[in-house]
Amino acid sequence: MSYVQLSGTDLALAAVLLVANGVISLLFGLRLETSLGVAAVRMTVQLAAVGYVLKFVFAQTSALWTVLIAIVMVLVAGYELVERQERRFRGWPAYGLGNATLLLVGGLATLYAVAVVIRPSPWYAPRYVVPILGMVLGSTLTSVSLALQVLTEGAERERAPIEARIALGATRFAAFATVRRRALRAAITPLLNVMSVAGIVSLPGMMTGQILAGADPAEAAKYQIMIMLVLTGASGLGALAAVYGGVLMLTDARHRLRLDRLAAARTTG
Amino acid sequence: MLRIDYLTVPGLPPLRFEVAVHECMAIEGPSGSGKTRLLRAIADLDAADGFVFLEGVERRELPAPEWRRRVRYASAEPAWWGTTVREHFPATAKLDRLLPALGLEVALLGRPVAELSTGERQRLGLARAIADEPRVLLLDEPTSALDAQSAALAEELIKFQLLAGRMIVLVSHDVMQVERLAHARLKLGELGPWPDSLSASAAA
Numbered sequence: 001m002s003y004v005q006l007s008g009t010d011l012a013l014a015a016v017l018l019v020a021n022g023v024i025s026l027l028f029g030l031r032l033e034t035s036l037g038v039a040a041v042r043m044t045v046q047l048a049a050v051g052y053v054l055k056f057v058f059a060q061t062s063a064l065w066t067v068l069i070a071i072v073m074v075l076v077a078g079y080e081l082v083e084r085q086e087r088r089f090r091g092w093p094a095y096g097l098g099n100a101t102l103l104l105v106g107g108l109a110t111l112y113a114v115a116v117v118i119r120p121s122p123w124y125a126p127r128y129v130v131p132i133l134g135m136v137l138g139s140t141l142t143s144v145s146l147a148l149q150v151l152t153e154g155a156e157r158e159r160a161p162i163e164a165r166i167a168l169g170a171t172r173f174a175a176f177a178t179v180r181r182r183a184l185r186a187a188i189t190p191l192l193n194v195m196s197v198a199g200i201v202s203l204p205g206m207m208t209g210q211i212l213a214g215a216d217p218a219e220a221a222k223y224q225i226m227i228m229l230v231l232t233g234a235s236g237l238g239a240l241a242a243v244y245g246g247v248l249m250l251t252d253a254r255h256r257l258r259l260d261r262l263a264a265a266r267t268t269g
Numbered sequence: 270m271l272r273i274d275y276l277t278v279p280g281l282p283p284l285r286f287e288v289a290v291h292e293c294m295a296i297e298g299p300s301g302s303g304k305t306r307l308l309r310a311i312a313d314l315d316a317a318d319g320f321v322f323l324e325g326v327e328r329r330e331l332p333a334p335e336w337r338r339r340v341r342y343a344s345a346e347p348a349w350w351g352t353t354v355r356e357h358f359p360a361t362a363k364l365d366r367l368l369p370a371l372g373l374e375v376a377l378l379g380r381p382v383a384e385l386s387t388g389e390r391q392r393l394g395l396a397r398a399i400a401d402e403p404r405v406l407l408l409d410e411p412t413s414a415l416d417a418q419s420a421a422l423a424e425e426l427i428k429f430q431l432l433a434g435r436m437i438v439l440v441s442h443d444v445m446q447v448e449r450l451a452h453a454r455l456k457l458g459e460l461g462p463w464p465d466s467l468s469a470s471a472a473a
Binding site for chain 2: 158160161162163164165166167168169170171178252253254255256
């Protein structure tokens with residue numbers, strides 16, 4: 001595989017387009033030039049740092065380093081998941097639910113994809129594990145976030161119907177049947193849309209990357225198909241786990257609705 | 270026999286009373302005195318200290334859904350989760366007599382809930398609470414949205430439930446209705462703050 005390596009000058013040339021954006025902002029008085037600069041610097045520093053960290057980790061090829069970086073990725077994704085929620089659970093259970101779901105689903109899907117489907121040697125080779133875990137976490141994060149959003153909103157808006165079912169002798173899961181179904185549909189529908197338009201509207205990022213790096217497009221497509229299947233499966237399972245965990249947390253052992261476990265709504269800025 | 274033993278509902282002194290089979294106990298008191306909270310606590314819909322026994326079985330001895338199949342809370346404003354009326358009744362429910370007894374046509378089952386009047390919804394809520402034959406009915410203002418004729422039918426149905434061996438705890442602002450249905454009364458406003466009246470026995 002061969003590809004054109006980028007030099008510092010090349011990156012500077014690419015930055016010209018960003019500078020053009022800054023000029024537009026100045027000309028039209030959008031006052032976005034500072035934010036634009038800050039965001040660009042942040043992006044550059046973050047990606048450069050990740051590049052060097054990964055370079056180091058890949059050079060080690062040790063199970064310990066792979067697990068360590070995987071844990072950091074799950075923790076960051078779990079934090080991000082909670083930050084995205086408009087109505088979150090009070091205190092640590094919020095992070096517990098998010099992290100447990102991501103760890104369970106992300107870990108299982110990545111292990112399955114790497115150890116069963118790709119089978120690199122050694123099986124924990126970070127060059128495979130880290131990017132796949134990253135994609136799985138990113139996709140699962142979106143689905144779980146959507147599912148929990150619809151679940152908590154639904155629990156609040158349909159408090160009376162849910163309690164009516166509970167009063168009629170329904171278990172907590174039966175009482176949540178309608179909201180549960182809606183939450184899962186909301187989480188899974190975007191995945192279906194992504195699969196339906198994959199390759200037609202735009203080439204998926206990973207496939208683009210492989211092609212740029214000199215891979216045979218047909219081989220890149222095979223990898224992309226595998227990734228899409230794993231991502232969809234993992235995201236669906238993640239949403240399912242989050243919805244069931246969410247119902248357990250929104251109710252107690254006596255099958256009572258416990259909206260008091262949700263923190264007050266945040267004012268979105 | 271439904272036995273309430275030192276049940277502690279927030280804002281109320283611990284309560285003790287019994288409701289025998291075939292009997293209706295009326296809970297009275299001004300708005301906000303805790304009548305609904307008491308009914309919800311008996312159905313284990315809200316956490317409360319103390320004991321509630323149904324035929325010798327305390328509520329915590331049973332899984333909560335099983336308890337609520339026996340001890341049924343029926344809200345003044347029944348809520349609906351499905352589109353049509355039928356979705357809210359168990360498939361095995363015998364409704365061909367129950368609905369007409371409340372002045373409702375059986376054809377109503379196919380109608381969307383959203384198209385029904387408040388009074389129809391309240392009567393359907395009562396039918397829904399009774400349909401699977403719970404042992405205890407906790408009725409919260411069961412006829413508040415009904416005209417005189419429908420209310421009379423609902424009262425007949427409630428009396429029939431008593432004849433069939435059920436126990437009823439009734440919250441109603443309708444003094445005449447309480448007069449007609451209740452065998453005993455519990456006045457929440459007159460209990461005084463805890464611990465002055467640790468036990469509030471029902472006055473016949």
